[in-house]
Amino acid sequence: MLTIEEEHLLKRELLRLEMNHESEGLDNMVNLDQLGTPFVLPNGQFADGSDYPLCSYVLRNYVVSFPLIKNAKPKFWTETTQPFIQGIASKEISSSADRDETTKRRRMGKVIKRMLLLFFVAGLGSNRKKIKNTEVSDSVEGLNLNEDETSAKSVQSTDSKNSKTSEKSEATDSISTPEVAPSSFNGTFATVLGCREITSSGIMKKTHSEYILECFHDRQSRPVYVARSWQDFVTLSKQLSQSLPGKRLPSLPLKTLKNTVLVINDKEEVVLLREPQRVLLRQYLKQLCFIPRAAQSSIFQTFLFKNPIVLSPVECNDIENRLALDKTRYLSEQEFLTLTLERERKLGKYIAEIKNQILLEDALPKLFMEMKMHQRVEDMSPLLQKFVEWCLVQLAGVLFNLFIAKDTSPELFSQVKRLHNLLPYTAMRGILKLSNPAIIFKKMTDLFMATPFGSKSLLQQMFIKLLNDDMKSQEVLIAELEQQIPEKDIIKAIELYIESDYYTRNALQQLAMDEKVDLIVEIVRTHAKSRNREVMNWYKEWNKTVHSENEDLGNKHADKYSQLKDLLKLKVRAHDKQVMQDFWAEAETMKFIREIVNLTYDVLIDIFKYANISESLGDFQKFMNDFISYVSYATSEVVLNSRQMVNDLLGVLKKHQNSIFKFINKVYARDEGFFIDLVQWMALFVEFIKRGKCDQNKLDLLGLVENSKSADPVIVKKELAELQAWLDKRRKTASESTAGLKTTDDFPVTSQFELSDLGLTAEDVDFGVAEVENENFEEFVLDPSQEVNDPVLLERLRIQKQKDIEARKAQLQPRPLMKETAKLLPAFKTMVFEVLGEAKLDPVKFINV
Known part of the structure; x- marks a missing residue:
């Protein structure tokens, strides 16, 4: 027993x-057809799914029943979806x-x-x-x-929190930056500490900015300080790309001329020149330092250590202010997290009550019913109001992390702000208000999906064009790298491997694993035997470099083998993009997309019909205006205290929360089935688990x-x-x-x-x-x-x-x-x-x- x-x-x-x-x-x-209904066997019959009972159950009860596709006819699965999935798998x-x-x-x-x-x-x-x-x-x-x-x-x-705290606190005590040293593999460290204005001499005096860098190498006893202009960074990026063909290097961040105002002792305001740009350039240098070949190149070393300067008292004071700002930012981030977690804990008992109701009392439909009855959160039950507040706290943490806390946040925020400013909201609202959105959607669908005279649709051409642009950039890198490799028969061997079928590639991979050699070695043994000894020598030198404590990557044989590794990876990615380009060009792909659009068309038409899209678009514009103003204020003008930052961000979200529920209410109140179906589908997961807890599904x-x-x-x-x-x-x-x-x-x-x-x-x-x-x-x-x-x-x-x-x-x-x-x-x-x-x-x- x-x-x-x-x-x-x-x-x-x-x-x-x-x-x-x-x-x-x-x-x-x-074996997709072995799952049973709705997929069909080659003989036209349906399998019972007994060979795959678990996956078959998920397919029948959760995939087929999804609201948007539950009304699909059998032909959708057998003649469209099944060939589409098997086509991707092939x-x-x-x-x-x-x-x-x-x-x-x-x-x-x-x-x-x-x-x-x-x-x-x-x-x-x-x-x-x-x-x-x-x-x-x-x-x-x-x-x-x-x-x-x-x-x-x-x-x-x-431990995770302590490790982060120790890393940040140790770094902020240093003059360098609160960022941890990017790499321990090559011994080069560089960061951007400050920014100064330089006025050129001569009749036509011009003023430009220079960024102050702190550079350090483990062979040196003390750091070196240099000044570099924006154009110097542009030149560095171009020269590194030319000197390292085929190497994927970080992109130079977008140029921004914004300044930051730092408030000292709640009285004095200090302008920090180009502070957002400094943070982005600091992240850029960090990424370069993490690439040994780039970090150890003469171009990068010259950029970092040529023409050192001595910091003036004014520059030292500027750096101290920026380091203080960095430390304040970090402390604000930590306090922001603490405050959001504190709010979350206070809401914990309400969340526990909601989860118990959902899992034990079938409360999910009741919660959705409130959205159907009320347009404002204030009119909903106290329990649902607390749940909405909990969601806003979670969302606030995510937004703060994306747009304020990270070094890459200024660039992301700049891109979002630029896109927001480019969108013609007024014209879009006018078009949506004066015309029938359903007809517009139908016309747009026809425009993108139409295949005149058997040619490719606009949608196909868009994706193929995007893939083609990526392929062209890959081809440039591949061409630059192939120029450095005179052994064309080795290049041909790599191409033969990539073009071979799955089973041939898998056999070579397994053989390389069994013989404990690199895949490149096995490829050359199979497709370029005359080069076997030569490549093996390169591989041995490359292995020595890998296992050597000496970080010098100057061995030409090791570099040769590294180039082959880079070439294989680039050609593999280029081949994948070509496969995807062919995939988008296939008729089966468009047939599947067209069927999906047809299935969802009625649902989307109802949403366009009842939701008043023009008004919702205006609400979204207002939210983006408020959010962009908040981020700009929090990052550019003054340093807010953390509690104020939390309250202000939650205030922005709460100000616009009713716009979302108004949109849901307008659609849900006149809904003829979609929302009901969606709630029912979500409840299927809860019901299966509840049955298991009650032992209704007995083994x-x-x-x-x-x-x-x-x-x-x-x-x-x-x-x-x-x-x-x-x-x-x-x-x-x-x-x-x-x-x-x-x-x-x-x-x-x-x-x-x-x-x-x-x-x-x-x-x-x-x-x-x-x-x-x-x-x-x-x-x-x-x-x-x-x-x-x-x-x-x-x-x-x-x-x-x-x-x-x-x-x-x-x-x-x-x-x-x-x-x-x-x-x-x-x-x-x-x-x-x-x-x-x-x-x-x-x-x-x-x-x-």
Whole structure:
């Protein structure tokens, strides 16, 4: 007899094995038709979905039922969607091994896999509670985060905040800048400290600005100060692009002439020249310092260290004021975060009440009904008002982080402001007010989708043009790089590899891994054998450079191999863009888009008909005017105290919150089905989880083990005990290894929802995380290489990351082999298919809006 804990562990393990099987089978969408309705088999019949019960259930109940496409005819799925998806899957798009980095597709797939696993763990219960003590089993199923898990999360959050605080505080004490030194790989550090005005001598005197740089190299005992004009930065950018062909370099930020007024002691105002530009240039230099080949180039070194200056008392005072401003900014950011979290905690009890109502009392339709009845937040129930306030606090943190807190914020704000000023709001409102928006939408759709005389549509031409522009920039980089590589047969070998099919590329990648050599070496061995020895020598020199403590990248053989690595990556990306260009040119693509537009046309027409788009556009213009004024005031004129910044930003959001609800109300009040369908669809997820908590979706796991003819129950019980011991050890080491990791988000959005609210225990989540971790350990090791494009530095980071992964593997020990438990999978799959077949959700039965 299995204990309750062992039974739940068995359920999680079998769901894990089944999810792995289904994700592998559907990896390239070849078996899409096996999911069953609405996809069709080659013989015209529909599969029952028994081979992929979990994914088939998601497809039938959550994808097909989505409000915008739920009325689609069978031909939409069989003749349009299915060929479209399988067409995408058949494209020879590069993999992570080709790009030498983890692709977004791979990362997204892992996230979806984890979410589905936890979803079914929460939604599928067992019939054990019917024959055992209900209170005991309920306590196990509804268990909240245990003390170890809670403390681990607390330690992780605290350490993360402490690490950020220590980094910033240490930096602000230095004269350089509150930014951490960009790179420890090349020993070069540069930042922009201040700005001064210089008047030229002569009859025609002209005044221009010069930025004061602090530059440091680890071979020097003290920093060097230099002055550089904007034109000097422009020249640097051009010269680096010419001297490093094929290298992706950061773009020089846009020029801005804005100044900042600093208020000292609440009385004296000091004008800081070109302060927003200084911050952007500081970020630009930081990015250059992180690219070893650029940082160590003679051009960059000359820019940094030629013609040093001695700072005058006025310049020193200016730098001190700017450093004080940097420190004030940072302290304001921290206090802003503290104040928003404080407001969020005060609203926590209301959020807890809302989540309980949604998950336990079917309150979701009631909340949406209030939006249908009221146009103003002030007229809604106190509970919903608090929820709206909580959302505004979250939104305020995001906006502050994007447009004020970061070094790149001035450039982003400048782009948004420029776009806002260019939009002809008055003309657009007049057109929308005097004409029928539905007719305009129909005409615009026809304009973009029409294919006169069989030619490409305007929409196709737009996307193809964008891709073509990207391809041209890639081709320029490739051409510049190929000029540096006289061995044309090696270039041809790389092209042959890229143009080969998926299975050929995968075989070469696997061969390179087995022989523990780089992919380039294996490509040359296969397609350019005469160059094998030469390239191998380059590879050895490149390896020496990678593993050498000497940061000098001047070895010509190592540079040769680095160029080949750059060329492979550029050609792979160019090939992907060509594939996507061909994809947009295909008739199946436009057919799918046209069908989607047709399905959503009626819904969009209702929105245009009832929402008074012209008035809503005017409301949006007013919000943007107020928001731009707030950001300009907060960043350019005076330094506000944090509490005032929080109150002012929330004031801007609250001032315009009723405009959003007025728009929703106008559409929802006259809605003939879309909003109701949308609420019903959202409630499907909640209902499935609630059924799992109430054991309506029952799995007979005890019967599965006892009646199995292939698996020995004693060995299964032993394997479960070994797995539980491994999970306990994994939880401990996971909390230790992730406690010190820094998050890239300075303002993380916290959640008031707990795992137990979704029918998940801490053990359930640990199990799902362990499954992701067990695949390759990548998510649990910090990856600093996302923005790095130098081959040598990338290889160093990859080697270090691999060492960290291996160390973690050794720390965690291998996952126990569940050979006997896996023998239960066929019978378990049949059971899950039957249970999910009975768990079909009908929204009409449990929701009435």
